[in-house]
Amino acid sequence: MADQAMATRKAPLEGLRGGSPAATVTPAVPASRIALRAPAESVSALSAALGVTLPVRPKTSASTAKRHALWLGPDEWLVIDEDGADLMAAAASSNALHSATDVSHRNTAVIVSGSGAEVAINSGCPQDLSLAIFPVGACSRTIFGKAEIILFRTAEDSFRVECWRSFSSFVFGLLSEGAIDAGH
Amino acid sequence: MLLIYCPYCEEERSELEFRNGGDAHIARPTNMAEISDEEFEAYFFLRDNPKGVIFERWRHIHGCGRFFNAARDTVSDRFIATYRAGEPKPVLDAEPKTPATVETYEALEGAAQ
Numbered sequence: 001m002a003d004q005a006m007a008t009r010k011a012p013l014e015g016l017r018g019g020s021p022a023a024t025v026t027p028a029v030p031a032s033r034i035a036l037r038a039p040a041e042s043v044s045a046l047s048a049a050l051g052v053t054l055p056v057r058p059k060t061s062a063s064t065a066k067r068h069a070l071w072l073g074p075d076e077w078l079v080i081d082e083d084g085a086d087l088m089a090a091a092a093s094s095n096a097l098h099s100a101t102d103v104s105h106r107n108t109a110v111i112v113s114g115s116g117a118e119v120a121i122n123s124g125c126p127q128d129l130s131l132a133i134f135p136v137g138a139c140s141r142t143i144f145g146k147a148e149i150i151l152f153r154t155a156e157d158s159f160r161v162e163c164w165r166s167f168s169s170f171v172f173g174l175l176s177e178g179a180i181d182a183g184h
Numbered sequence: 185m186l187l188i189y190c191p192y193c194e195e196e197r198s199e200l201e202f203r204n205g206g207d208a209h210i211a212r213p214t215n216m217a218e219i220s221d222e223e224f225e226a227y228f229f230l231r232d233n234p235k236g237v238i239f240e241r242w243r244h245i246h247g248c249g250r251f252f253n254a255a256r257d258t259v260s261d262r263f264i265a266t267y268r269a270g271e272p273k274p275v276l277d278a279e280p281k282t283p284a285t286v287e288t289y290e291a292l293e294g295a296a297q
Contacts (some may be wrong), residue, residue: 058193058248073248074192126185126198140193143200143246 012108012165018176022116022183025175028109028160034087035101036077042096049094050079061139061152070139070152078150108165110172113158116182121159123178131156145174186261191268192250205241207231208253209273235259239273
């Protein structure tokens with residue numbers, strides 16, 4: 001009898017390290033994510049079910065422990081759980097009208113941190129990332145080179161860059177180049 | 185780089201995040217099956233292509249994803265106003281004085297060259 005082949009999961013950026021002393025570029029640990037769309041009437045029920053208050057102001061986010069809700073549009077959020085909890089089930093338990101899509105494997109994330117993090121990201125992103133305009137907790141869908149990213153500032157010198165997994169090698173490479181330039 | 189004010193994000197963003205969506209305020213005829221070919225052509229294909237203020241749809245595709253409307257000067261590329269989809273055309277104060285300040289090809293080179 002033939003041996004059964006077992007598929008093993010491989011994270012898109014596994015083992016990569018990049019950057020410079022000014023800004024380190026590292027892959028984020030696997031997380032679960034949902035793309036959530038819901039009308040205004042469902043927001044409070046969904047917030048209770050997810051355990052994190054869905055923000056309703058542009059460019060803002062809300063976090064509890066390792067779960068983050070990022071405002072993307074007037075009725076659209078990206079919810080990330082860094083512990084890999086089942087967000088689909090949590091959203092479904094709200095019993096409120098919504099549309100949730102599991103994008104845990106579609107997206108991957110890169111952590112950019114260090115004094116040169118802003119400069120590294122600005123090497124391919126046109127947004128103003130100064131602290132006054134893009135404070136800690138701010139988030140935005142935007143563009144990085146040719147790839148669409150979701151930018152989330154987790155600390156004064158640290159960003160989480162979410163991108164589609166098929167763009168991840170491009171995003172990681174350009175961020176690393178930007179981080180090297182940030183050291184000059 | 186142009187900065188465009190998104191009425192949903194309530195912020196000016198780079199033009200790289202936006203995509204043009206054609207003319208705004210074009211109402212689809214409700215009696216589509218009854219109108220003549222000429223009327224359909226006028227609705228579907230014919231546009232004014234003005235030199236000056238134009239009302240357009242824009243989409244913040246690499247941002248909030250929303251369509252909104254904008255009044256733009258086609259000579260200077262200046263955005264005069266942006267407003268949410270579904271809102272009526274804004275009353276613009278006056279025609280912008282662009283021909284005097286913008287270096288168009290005609291102004292710089294003249295017709296002879």
